[in-house]
Amino acid sequence: MARKQTEKTDFRTNLMLYYGAIGVVILGYVFLAIGDANSITSLTLGPIILVAGYLVAMPVALLRGAKSQKSAEEQPSVSSPKTGQNN
Numbered sequence: 001m002a003r004k005q006t007e008k009t010d011f012r013t014n015l016m017l018y019y020g021a022i023g024v025v026i027l028g029y030v031f032l033a034i035g036d037a038n039s040i041t042s043l044t045l046g047p048i049i050l051v052a053g054y055l056v057a058m059p060v061a062l063l064r065g066a067k068s069q070k071s072a073e074e075q076p077s078v079s080s081p082k083t084g085q086n087n
Contacts, residue, residue, distance in 0.1 A: 014064055028053055046083035 028050035036039045 014061060017057075017061035017064060021053055021061045024049060024053035024057045 028046050028048075031041045031046035031049055033042070034046075035041075
């Protein structure tokens with residue numbers, strides 16, 4: 001009886017998107033900290049980047065489907081159909 005092999009999943013693209021989303025959020029907080037209280041970076045640019053990071057980049061990174069890796073040897077081979085005889 002053959003042992004069933006599990007599929008390997010590649011999460012590299014998901015991790016890179018997630019790290020990018022974290023970077024966008026951190027950049028938003030940096031823009032909030034830069035400048036005076038009435039500067040354009042802290043009043044406009046920082047919040048826009050934070051909204052883009054939390055509402056666009058994070059969901060894209062989390063919802064992007066991970067692709068499974070199957071090599072040719074792991075895929076089951078096509079076998080001949082059964083003749084219908086019961087033993």
